[in-house]
Amino acid sequence: MAVEASVEKLRSRLKAVVERVTQRVQDQGAKVEAVDVWGRRRMSFAIGKHREGVYVHTRLTVDPQKTAEIRRLAAVNEEVLRAVTTRAVGKLPEPAAPAAPPVPSAPSGGPSQPAEA
16 A cells, blocks of 8 residues: 555655764764654744654763764754754663554545444
């Protein structure tokens, strides 16, 4: 089905973008501890013509002098609409277990089945 093929294409494209950004961060000497894909969400304000985006949370450890270069690399990447860097203080919670990607519901072509009592 065309819907399933396009969903797989989007997933593979997202995976490729995350891998490229992660590699660039690691090239700066950062240690990537976790990558959590939060999925497609509505943004609080439009960026260009984009009202929605796929949110990806990446936890990393890096030398503080390298953060400016990591921000610059994210800013020049056309596939990244916006990047926010925060500094964590204290012990961090464990990253969330990787969840199975949501499976889109396929449109049914046949009659619906009645619920059993």
